[in-house]
Amino acid sequence: MFEMLATVLQNLVAKPATREYPAKRREPFPTYRGRIESLIERCIFCLKCQAACPANCLVVNRKEQTWSVDQYRCIVCGMCVEVCPTEAIVMSRIYHGPARHREPIVTHQEGPIPKFNPRAKDVN
Amino acid sequence: MKRRTVIPFGPQHVVFPEPIQFRLILEEERVVDAIPALGYMHRGIEQLATVKDFTKTLYLAERICGICSVMHTLAYAQAIEELMGIEVPPRAKYLRTIWAELGRLQSHLLWMGLAADAIGYESLFMQTWRAREVVLEMIEFTEGSRIMTGSITIGGTKRDLHAESLEFLLHKLEHLEQALNDIYPVFSDDPLIKQRTVGVGLLSKADAIKLGAVGPTARGSGIAEDMRLLGYAAYGELDFQPVVETSCDSYGRMLVRVKECFQSIELIRKAIAKLPPGEVLVKVKGRPEGEVIMRIEQPRGELLYYLKAGGDKSLARWRIRTPTLSNLPPLVHMVKGARLADVPLITLSIDTCIACVER
Amino acid sequence: MAWVSSARKRSPWLLHYETGGCNGCAIEFVAALTPLYDLERFGMLNTGNPKHADILVVTGCVNARSGRVLRNLYEQMSEPKVVVAVGVCACTGGIFHDGYNLAPGADKVVPVDLYLPNCAARPEAIIDALLTAADLLAETRRRDQHAHQRAPDQQG
Numbered sequence: 001m002f003e004m005l006a007t008v009l010q011n012l013v014a015k016p017a018t019r020e021y022p023a024k025r026r027e028p029f030p031t032y033r034g035r036i037e038s039l040i041e042r043c044i045f046c047l048k049c050q051a052a053c054p055a056n057c058l059v060v061n062r063k064e065q066t067w068s069v070d071q072y073r074c075i076v077c078g079m080c081v082e083v084c085p086t087e088a089i090v091m092s093r094i095y096h097g098p099a100r101h102r103e104p105i106v107t108h109q110e111g112p113i114p115k116f117n118p119r120a121k122d123v124n
Numbered sequence: 125m126k127r128r129t130v131i132p133f134g135p136q137h138v139v140f141p142e143p144i145q146f147r148l149i150l151e152e153e154r155v156v157d158a159i160p161a162l163g164y165m166h167r168g169i170e171q172l173a174t175v176k177d178f179t180k181t182l183y184l185a186e187r188i189c190g191i192c193s194v195m196h197t198l199a200y201a202q203a204i205e206e207l208m209g210i211e212v213p214p215r216a217k218y219l220r221t222i223w224a225e226l227g228r229l230q231s232h233l234l235w236m237g238l239a240a241d242a243i244g245y246e247s248l249f250m251q252t253w254r255a256r257e258v259v260l261e262m263i264e265f266t267e268g269s270r271i272m273t274g275s276i277t278i279g280g281t282k283r284d285l286h287a288e289s290l291e292f293l294l295h296k297l298e299h300l301e302q303a304l305n306d307i308y309p310v311f312s313d314d315p316l317i318k319q320r321t322v323g324v325g326l327l328s329k330a331d332a333i334k335l336g337a338v339g340p341t342a343r344g345s346g347i348a349e350d351m352r353l354l355g356y357a358a359y360g361e362l363d364f365q366p367v368v369e370t371s372c373d374s375y376g377r378m379l380v381r382v383k384e385c386f387q388s389i390e391l392i393r394k395a396i397a398k399l400p401p402g403e404v405l406v407k408v409k410g411r412p413e414g415e416v417i418m419r420i421e422q423p424r425g426e427l428l429y430y431l432k433a434g435g436d437k438s439l440a441r442w443r444i445r446t447p448t449l450s451n452l453p454p455l456v457h458m459v460k461g462a463r464l465a466d467v468p469l470i471t472l473s474i475d476t477c478i479a480c481v482e483r
Numbered sequence: 484m485a486w487v488s489s490a491r492k493r494s495p496w497l498l499h500y501e502t503g504g505c506n507g508c509a510i511e512f513v514a515a516l517t518p519l520y521d522l523e524r525f526g527m528l529n530t531g532n533p534k535h536a537d538i539l540v541v542t543g544c545v546n547a548r549s550g551r552v553l554r555n556l557y558e559q560m561s562e563p564k565v566v567v568a569v570g571v572c573a574c575t576g577g578i579f580h581d582g583y584n585l586a587p588g589a590d591k592v593v594p595v596d597l598y599l600p601n602c603a604a605r606p607e608a609i610i611d612a613l614l615t616a617a618d619l620l621a622e623t624r625r626r627d628q629h630a631h632q633r634a635p636d637q638q639g
Contacts, residue, residue: 017254017518021610031268031283035601054180055571055578072574075602077183077274078282098567098599098612102574135552137531142501142509143549164549165503168582175581187578190507190603234510237517253517260514271507271603479506 033076034095038067040107042088044116049080049089059104065113068106071096086116126151133467135164142478146471150464158459158467160452165482173442178204178412181439182278188444189480190271191234194227195422197276202356202420203431204278207412214358216280216404221358221395222293223267223275225388229300230259231423232381232388235475236311239378242468243320248310255303262296265289280405290396297389304385311382321375325458325470328372337454339425339447340384341474344377346370351421362394374473381475411435422447424475446480494526495617498536498560502553502589504543504579507603508570512540515606515613527613533559538616541589544572544579550592557593563623565616567597569609574598 019026028034045062057073058080060066080089129150135143143164149157169188173181185200186193198220205212212220237252260270266289267273275283285293311317327337332345342349343366350366352359367383369376412433419428425447432441451474458470501509515522516529530536533556545553557566568589571577576587589595596619599612 018521018524019519021520021607022614025607029265029268031266032264033268052180054176054183055580070575072598072600073571073577073580074600075183075187075272075571075578076269077272078268079183095605095608096600097608098597098615100597102598102600135549136500136533136556142506143552164546164552165501165543166546166548166584167503167544167579168584169579172579172582183578187505187507187602190505190510193505193507250518253514254519257514257517257519269603270605271511477506479504 028093030093032093033078033091034093035071035076035091036069036074036078036080037090037092038069038107039088039090040067040109042086042114043067043109044086044088044114046085046116048083048085052079052083054079057104062113065109066106067109068104070102070104072102072104086114128156131464137468142476144476144478146459146467148459148464148467153463155459155462155464155467158456160456162478162482165478167483169483170442170444173439175438177437178433178439179278181442183274186272186274188483189446189477191231191477192227192422192424192427192480193272194223194276195420195427197274198224198357199418199420199427199429201276201278203416203418203429204412206416206418207414207431207433208278208408208410210279210406210408212280213403213406214400215284215402217358218395218399219281219283219285219404220276221362222285222392223263223273223281224357225392225395226259226263226266228423229385229388230256230263232385233259235381235423235472236307236378236385239469239472240317242472243317245314245316248307248317251303251307251310255300255307258296258300258303262293265292277405279408280403282405284404285399290399293392293396297392301386301389304382304389308382308386311378317378318375320466320469321373321378321473322371323373323375324466325374325377325462325473326372327454327458331457332372332454335453335457336450337425338450339422339475340377340380341425341451341454343367343380344369345372349426351419351426354419356420358395358398361398362391364391374469377473411437412439422480424448424477424480425450444480444483446477446483448474448477448481451476452481494528495537495565495613495620496528496530496535497522497538497540497613498530498533498556499540499542500549500553500556502541502543502545502549502573503585504570504572504577505603506543508542508573511603511606512542512569512609515609520606520610522610522613525610525614525617527617533557534561536560537564537620538613539564539566539593540569540613541566541573541593541595542569544576544582545586545589545592546582546584547586550586553589553592563620563627565596565620565623566593567599567612567616568595569599569612570604571600571602574600577602 134145145161233256240248413435430443
């Protein structure tokens, strides 16, 4: 009986176990992998990411200077982020929300393709 | 002769999160025979592995099963390392152990919740899954994702645990142990649970050996068999004994899992205390060649990989034998003679993972 | 009776079917029902009976055998209904998309109204998707009611 009373009192005072999700959002952990995003102006179209992707969700077109990702096939493993020599792909902490239609996201690069200098990364 | 009825159990059923079908042949209330029908979750992973790059197959291995994804990557990485003769840095071995044990914790807690739900003990289901969220938080903080962690790779681990993460782990482990201390007496002493589990789904020690039971199913029948004793990763340096119960029924198997949660917490603490400094990843070059068999302990039992590679980009053959497949014959044996109402619980008591079986 | 339907708007019942894949999204769906996320505070209830359900949650990649079951479940649900594909496997097949026995996405078998990518989809994302699905359901229901009540001169 008293045992039960203690539990009741404890639950009265304690914080609720539920996180009121849409109203209160927990800040994602710094290491969380949400989705990949492209910083297209850095891309040198080396096709390394396309070759490394296990799900074949990346299509890189050097001629038309487009980089497209099918977010509905991407498994967020982070391989492309690792192999990218110019750090043109970054891992965002925001996950992809629901959508009515599924289409790949295509990013287009304007101007000439930047020259890749392997030593430039060490300088920065 | 009594009239026989055939009841299809599954593929879509509230007790299972995944589809499997049992055709139960009944004589009145008693089950005489059960015929499992598989194939609802087949994805052809073994075939895909012969097409894909062997480094990409690691991600395929991770997606064999969402509950034991860490175990599959661990087994695959270890098999490839053995083929290519790579020595993994000691720190990586300890990190693998920590993550594997976290995976085991979340899997066992998941099972405990589902079992409570099958018994009809809704509030216990909720409590267990509440404790499970603590484990998932640990996994997410240290590995970057809740389910598909991708931390273990060929040649070591992708991520390292810093002082901050270790502190977070130790802090959360205390929370978890407290929650488990609350849950444990309910599983072991509650009359409701005892009535539903004691003496239900009997599997004697001789039968368990004869039918090839593995993991908690075997340990619940008094067989001290645990692949972790082989000493892969860092298990050889962490002193532990397998949890064994001798009651040979669903109750025993349940207690094995509940007690293993405490064991996992102990193992993680020991591994953190012993964590050596140094590198976590060695560079991998070349292609695998040869044949290898890798056995590791999944939350459900012994996982066996057979890999054959001919020096190509992709593997020649990858055979996966998962613990649930080994435990299906004991399950069919246990279901015979049981009452229809006990079938969901008996099925759960071997911790079916259909995604693993059918790949 | 407008208030009745507005009160009912966010209380759809869910039917979950795992068509294949790795279980990851299926577990996350169940995790969304448990105390930390607690989907039931929106009035949503996980039911095992397709005849009671309003929203069909599909997780995992669809193979030849489970596609039949999925189709069957979809057809047993009463109108209006909404289908949510959770996880990349249900959307396009994900990493298994070139498997020999798989349909590339659940939308080859049943009409999908809402796609939720990610591998595996977080419970938060699942809550987002189901709330959107509830809105869709209310919208469909309203449209159907209008279609029934519409006078002939207002058509078109």
